[in-house]
Amino acid sequence: MKKFLSVAATFVLGSALLLAGCGSDQGNATSGSDKRVTLTVGAAPVPHAEILEQVKDKLDKEGVDLKIVEFSDYVKPNLALHDKELDANFYQHIPFMKKFEEEHNMKFVSAGAVHIEPMGIYSNKIKDKNLQQSVPNGAKVAIPNDPTNTDRALQLLQQAGLITLKDPNNIYSTKLDIVGNPKNLDIIELDAAQTPRSLSDVDLAVINANYALGAQLNPLADALFLDSKDSPYANLIAVRPGDENRPEIQKLVKSIQSPEIKKFIEEKYKGAVLPAF
DSSP, X not given: OHHHHHHHHHHHHHHHHHHHHHHHHHHHHOTTSSSOEEEEEXXXXXXXXXXXXXXXXXXXXXXXXXXXXXXXXXXXXXHHHHTTSOSEEEEEEHHHHHHHHHHHTOOOEEEEEEEEOOOEEEOSSOOOSOHHHHSOTXXXXXXXXXXXXXXXXXXXXXXXXXXXXXXXXXXXXXXXXXXXXXXXXXEEEEOGGGTGGGGGTSSEEEEOHHHHHHTTOOHXXXXXXXXXXXXXXXXXXEEOTTGGGXXXXXXXXXXXXXXXXXXXXXXXXXXXXXXXX
């Protein structure tokens, strides 16, 4: 009799846990549910987290609690997304995401593009924007060390007339692809977040706009040379495959691709960050 009661109790407890688990999943995935949903999004501090802050109230009214987790590097946000510590992240563009997928055997998809951040060449030592004349021989140049931003920085140095690349169409160029370097530039690869801090130690630094803004640099006013406005490097909302169809993700994308956010980006960043929708 005791054995029977023990088995019965185990069955009832197991059934209750199973039903509780199913109820939790349904509450997170169903837009029609009255239950609120927490959406955890990893982001670079500037401008990504600032842009996300602008949609918090709107999402709150739609039953979505937006939790923003800030990251200061380009690796951890994707690792956290893959490990399901995040529901989405907002800090990267397609070329970076594809390269990361190849190197880490992971898969992500874009839920929607948000903005473009022009990359720029900055200096504390050089003021003349005619870089072909003002950059000294043997100048030290800091660039980001992640593959896609390394290529993007090298492409920008080529556009400025400082180097020549073997294949300008190769989106993964490295220093080994430099076939012309008339100024004998000493190109130093650093973590992207470190490039603004290197300005006191180098002649030039190629800096992503988000890190430039975080260092109180105005790309339009302070950059000696700036990415073109038609740059293909649009920053996006990245999610795990299939999650782009989750109602709360769709609400996030709809809110962030709104006329209100477009106006915020244009007025807040004054051309240093451009809407991509």
